[in-house]
Amino acid sequence: MSTATPVAELTPRVSEQLSCLHPGVQVGELKTLPGGHSGLTYSVTVGEVSYVVKAVPPGQRPIGRNDVLRQARVLSALAGSAVPVPGVAAVDEGQPAWFAMEFAAGEAVEPVLDEPEVPADMARARMLGIASVLRRLHETDIHTPGLDAPEPLDPAGEVERWSRTLHAVPVELRPGGEELLARLSGDVPDALPPVLLHGDFRLGNVLCVGERATAVVDWEIWSVGDPRIDLGWFLLFADHHNFPQLGRAVPGLPTEAELLDAYADGEPALPAMDWFRALSRMKMAAIMGHNLRRHREGKHHDPDQERLPPTIAAMIRTAHDILG
Structure with missing residues (x-):
């Protein structure tokens, strides 16, 4: 060797x-x-x-x-x-x-989570700008030569996939998680035609120079599926209240409604977005719980993971609130 x-x-x-x-x-x-x-x-x-x-x-x-x-x-x-x-x-x-x-120029900074802080007006302009970038991504032909796209995953498959991750998280770290999975699984929306998905679309994965997006990066988990999967995930990062003890307030950051309008660009709003907003919170709880478990088991030492329990609980709680 x-x-x-x-x-x-x-x-x-x-x-x-x-x-x-x-x-x-x-x-x-x-x-x-x-x-x-x-x-x-x-x-x-x-x-x-x-x-x-x-x-x-x-x-x-x-x-x-x-x-x-x-x-x-x-x-x-x-x-x-x-x-x-x-x-x-x-x-x-x-x-x-x-x-x-x-090597693309620019910085990729999540306004409510990352350092350095981005001026509030710039953060707002960037987030509204990349909402239209996301729409253009979803308009890409998934049969583009050379892409070799995988089989699409529908909303039911997305719930099943992430429920396995959440189930691997200790029960005490995911209060209300089992009930949330049952609610999501019991009322799955009809799938929309599949599109190209980034998988982790947010400002933290888009390089920007000033207010202009220069490059979407970090394509490790791209896939093909329902566009609302990407969109629901993107909306999570519009509000620091989603990240207790982790996030910071950014005055003037677009609301989820404003981002949805920017994405729609005058077209009718996508249906059943509340279900996908709740799904994204379940996914975030599963990812954070998985990372915290690995830290506590000594598989990846990162003391910062101990800050996650309030956010994991908030993700599950607000997902329940969204579903009504």
Whole structure:
């Protein structure tokens, strides 16, 4: 088995491909890029041009968040579309697989959760702006060549998928969770025609320069399904009250109703949005509960996870309130 470090294994392969794009220009060193949540993430410069490289960790199977080539497919499919994404510069299917994309300018900051604080008027403009980006994403042809889209997941399948995650969370961390699952499962809306979904669409995953969105990033969990799945998730981040002890008030941030209007762009409102708003809260409770459980079991040490119980409880409680 090779004892080379990931950087040592990748460097000659990355240099070879990027040198073909920039003949005679020195390819810089691969530098670990903080903040990546899938595979291994590096930055590299070739002269004055910067790239981001995503690679499968050595010894890991290219599945789930480590399937970087799947991310490259969706970025390539969206190239030149009305959805801003980094351009894919190189793809290498060898083992471990990797791809290089353009380094997009901008900052990705969730106003109610992240540092640094964004001026309130800018946060408002950005959030309203990306609501229209989300609509354009959902207008993408899911049969675009090269996308190789998976089978769509309907609302019932989405509940079933996330109920497994919530059930893995200790009961004491999810008060009212069982009843919420029963209510969601007992009144599933009819599915809308499937669209391309980002899976975690929010300002924290959209690079912006000033008020302008420059690139939608972090495509690890893209899929095909009901557009209200993405939309309900996006709405969660419009109100700091959804995140007790975690969120901050941002004066003037768009309300959920304003975001829905911006997304609709004059078209009729999508039906049954309250069900999807409740679904998104169940999903967030499941994700946070899963992360807290892993921390307490010693699988991923992160003391910040101990701040999550009030938000987990609030997600479930407000989902019940939304369902009436």
